[in-house]
Amino acid sequence: MQPLPPIYSFPPLYTRQPNSIIRNQQLNAWIDLILQYARENKCWTMAKTGTSTADPKFNIFHNESIQRSVSPMFIDEIWALMIKQSKAIVNNDNNNNYFILWQNIDSWASLILQWFEDSNKLNQVVTIYELSQGDETINWEFHQMPEPLLILALKPLCKRNRATMLKDEDGAPIAIKVI
Amino acid sequence: MALSIHKGMYESSLMDRSQPFRYCVATHKLPEIILVIMGQKNSKLRVTETDRAVLQLKRSKDEIHKFTRRTDSLISQERGTLKQLIRENPSAYKKDVKVRFLLKRIHYQETLLQQASDQLINLENMASTLEFKLIEKQFINGLKNGNDILTKLNREFEKENVSELMDNVQDQIAYQEEIDGILSQSIAGVNDYEDEIDKELDQMEAEVLAKELPSTDHVAPIQVPQTKPEQVSKPEGEPEPEREREREPVALLS
Numbered sequence: 248m249q250p251l252p253p254i255y256s257f258p259p260l261y262t263r264q265p266n267s268i269i270r271n272q273q274l275n276a277w278i279d280l281i282l283q284y285a286r287e288n289k290c291w292t293m294a295k296t297g298t299s300t301a302d303p304k305f306n307i308f309h310n311e312s313i314q315r316s317v318s319p320m321f322i323d324e325i326w327a328l329m330i331k332q333s334k335a336i337v338n339n340d341n342n343n344n345y346f347i348l349w350q351n352i353d354s355w356a357s358l359i360l361q362w363f364e365d366s367n368k369l370n371q372v373v374t375i376y377e378l379s380q381g382d383e384t385i386n387w388e389f390h391q392m393p394e395p396l397l398i399l400a401l402k403p404l405c406k407r408n409r410a411t412m413l414k415d416e417d418g419a420p421i422a423i424k425v426i
Numbered sequence: 427m428a429l430s431i432h433k434g435m436y437e438s439s440l441m442d443r444s445q446p447f448r449y450c451v452a453t454h455k456l457p458e459i460i461l462v463i464m465g466q467k468n469s470k471l472r473v474t475e476t477d478r479a480v481l482q483l484k485r486s487k488d489e490i491h492k493f494t495r496r497t498d499s500l501i502s503q504e505r506g507t508l509k510q511l512i513r514e515n516p517s518a519y520k521k522d523v524k525v526r527f528l529l530k531r532i533h534y535q536e537t538l539l540q541q542a543s544d545q546l547i548n549l550e551n552m553a554s555t556l557e558f559k560l561i562e563k564q565f566i567n568g569l570k571n572g573n574d575i576l577t578k579l580n581r582e583f584e585k586e587n588v589s590e591l592m593d594n595v596q597d598q599i600a601y602q603e604e605i606d607g608i609l610s611q612s613i614a615g616v617n618d619y620e621d622e623i624d625k626e627l628d629q630m631e632a633e634v635l636a637k638e639l640p641s642t643d644h645v646a647p648i649q650v651p652q653t654k655p656e657q658v659s660k661p662e663g664e665p666e667p668e669r670e671r672e673r674e675p676v677a678l679l680s
Binding site: 371372373374376377380381411413415421422424 | 477481484485557
């Protein structure tokens with residue numbers, strides 16, 4: 248794991264600051280930390296408690312080396328702000344999980360579109376599983392993106408009439424065709 | 427008269443031109459295509475039967491892919507436990523039923539994995555063949571469309587129409603030449619005009635000379651027949667300058 252910036256070992260970061268200006272900075276520092284951790288470790292989801300799904304032993308809100316942790320109330324505040332800024336999305340399949348968006352949905356959509364164009368997959372049916380797990384996306388940042396998040400990231404393409412979703416018998420999207 | 431006939435012909439040639447218009451009507455789908463290009467209409471996004479078939483294929487491919495991954499991790503896991511069992515009981519592990527069973531299971535899983543990867547390759551080949559066939563289909567469609575348009579265009583060039591058109595064109599050219607003729611006549615060619623001016627001037631000169639000549643003629647017939655011309659000419663004096671004038675125009679004319 249890449250080391251987090253020095254501020255992660257700064258004890259006052261773990262206590263909710265009473266001054267609102269300082270608290271805003273504190274909240275933004277936390278959001279930056281979470282996004283940086285998620286990007287570097289490809290941690291697509293994080294539990295509400297801060298436990299990384301990429302590494303169950305790691306909890307971002309608990310720093311053992313300085314013996315500090317964030318209070319549950321303040322954790323909720325951080326998550327609320329992240330959701331407001333569209334940097335986290337509640338996972339509908341598992342309500343205790345958040346998807347971490349170190350890139351916003353539209354950037355993911357254009358990155359995926361670029362993959363479709365670069366690998367000549369236009370006008371072909373590609374399954375969501377293939378996009379996320381297939382060998383052809385290994386060198387792309389969206390490789391191994393959880394399928395529900397991937398579906399969210401593909402929606403802008405459908406809205407722009409660049410793509411259409413193919414659904415299975417239960418109506419759940421399983422594949423996409425981009426033109 | 428000639429003009430009105432040509433006008434009629436011009437109108438008939440206009441009527442012939444209505445055929446290309448009919449062609450435009452046949453391609454009235456064009457705006458729709460433009461709409462699709464502009465992303466306003468998603469008719470191109472329709473999911474076809476082939477798409478469904480490819481999807482089915484890819485889904486089974488994905489399933490096999492998932493299966494191979496699962497089996498792979500299972501095998502490595504069982505190998506781990508097997509090694510541990512051997513380590514725990516190095517002397518009699520060969521007689522251990524559990525160890526034998528585990529190894530058989532691993533072998534079985536491996537054959538399954540082999541089968542699965544073979545199937546995966548088959549499916550992948552199938553998918554790429556399908557994709558290529560789709561491209562081939564597009565190619566055939568392209569050829570067909572091109573051929574259709576070509577025949578349609580050739581129909582516009584029906585022999586009768588073309589010969590009629592050519593006749594019309596010839597008529598138009600003749601008409602144009604006629605007009606050119608009329609126009610050049612009225613303007614009068616520059617060279618002709620100069621010649622005419624010259625001619626008219628000559629005529630006028632001749633007339634002027636003709637008027638003056640009679641005076642000498644009047645005088646001469648009276649006195650020239652006389653036996654002494656020198657005597658006659660001297661006392662009169664006037665005829666002499668007239669003779670000189672008579673000579674001058676001659677020189678000019680020559």
